[in-house]
Amino acid sequence: MKLLVTKRCLANGAANLLLLLVTAACLFMWPEPDSGVTTSVIATCLILAALTVCVHFLREREPNWLRIDTLFLIGYLIVNFQWPLMLMFASDLPQQTQLLRLIGIYGTFVTWLSTVALTCWSLGYAVAIPNPRTAVDNVTKLQLVTVCGFGLLLLFALTAGPEYLSGAVYKEMRAGNTVSVTGLAGYVFTSLGVVVPVMMFAALYRLRIESKALLFRSWTRIFAAPYAMTGFVLMTYLVVFLVAGERGQIIQIVSGAALAIGASIRPIGLFRVALLVGIGAVSVTFLGVARSVGWLQGMSLFASVDPWTFTQNLANSVITNYLGVEIVLLNDSLYHGQLWISNILGAIPFATSAFMQLMDLAPHEVSGPALITRHALGEDAHTGLGTSLVVDIYMNVGTTGTMAMMFLYGIACRAMQLYLSGRYGFVRFLAAGVFGSLVFYMARGSLFVQLLPTLWGGLIALSMIRNVRRSGSSVPALQLP
DSSP states (O other): OHHHHHHHHHHHHHHHHHHHHHHHHHHHTOOOTTOOOOHHHHHHHHHHHHHHHHHHHHHSOOSOOOOHHHHHHHHHHHHHHHHHHHHHHOSSOOOOHHHHHHHHHHHHHHHHHHHHHHHHHHHHHTSOOOOOOEEEEEEOOHHHHHHHHHHHHHHHHHHHOGGGGGTTTOOOOEETTEEOOOHHHHHHHHHHHHHHHHHHHHHHHHHHHHHHTTOOSOGGGGGSTTSHHHHHHHHHHHHHHHHTTOOHHHHHHHHHHHHHHHHHTOOOOHHHHHHHHHHHHHHHHHHHHHHHHOHHHHGGGGGOOOGGGGGHHHHGGGHHHHHHHHHHHHHTSOOTTGGGHHHHHTTSTTHHHHHHHHHTOOGGGTOHHHHHHHHHHOTTOSSOOOOOHHHHHHHHHHHHHHHHHHHHHHHHHHHHHHHTTSTBOHHHHHHHHHHHHTGGGGGGSOTTTTHHHHHHHHHHHHHTEEEEEEESSOOOOOOOO
16 A cells, blocks of 8 residues: 555656646747747647646546546636637638737737646646545534525516516626626625525535435435425526526536535546536537527537537637737736736625725726726627636736746645545535536636635535534545445
């Protein structure tokens, strides 16, 4: 056993050394932001990115493949590398004039920045996280939280109105990876995004404890007594947003539940993960097309034989990378954290609007997505472009800051995956679950977009705990066949 551990440590050390060499190779190629398109540099970056991903998964060998790092990498690779790959290999590029213009100016630098950020993230994920004391919490008030979730869902339906199902209720302004709705419906929408995940993860945490006693053989018991009401509210929530053509909320719940089940109840193998990702890619793209042109017209998606089509909608978010770099060059200065104000203060109700009024600031002065949208579409835009993780960091702290922050974000992902096992109490499990439920879309979100739901979800979780039982050693989750 000691020999196996030693071999594993040596293999991990070699993998990390290789990643350091990849990072050094990236730094050696450091291009200018407006250096245009250099095919050889882009091709080298794509090879180094592929090498980074292979080394990462060889280092992180586990029976469970549905993990936070897996989902993050899938989203990150699609957003940051699909267009460079299409540029190199696609026979016919989509005719998107603005995007192609931006690629022609900033294509090499953005691909390089995405690559070096990826290697830094993987190095951060390799950092060992100290195990906290194990804890088994008695989670109460699940029924109360479930009733609150159902009440908020009804209130949202009333405040959003019947036009919501057509998507007309939205102002179409995006903040990070979530759509903002107006008035009271907006606050209810935000509350739903906290309460419903808390409800789901509370049920899953209790099911994990039951699984240790062999009281059930399947996580599907969440739809049986005493969890029937929770399962009903969860399904109603999914159906409402499915009919509305919303993808973010559906992906959040499905991926969050799958991550928690894989980490704490039952490992999910590579084949099942690949199957889930394939189905998810087709479904998400179909929902996007259906919301834009209608459900029947959306069926035309399946007539396409172009493999790029199924992730095209998510990949198009890369335009924010190019726009963000252009903004920094035109401004001739970084924003030094100013564009994170909306996300950080957003964790406190009404704090963002109060701060903006006090300091006489406009939305684009405290929000990266708002600034990018204003730059691309003007002052009175009725739709938003959002942002991406890489350029959101770059606009605030520059290239070296991006490398440092991605390294720290990798550490955060590693810690959350550890806590998702459920061995360290309900609060950590809940925080990790909420964090992980948003990680797939993080590649096209702001760095602090996970702060509000994680913080408020944790506060609710604290109020649900009673009679904490702690021990000094690990309590492994039951491995069900």
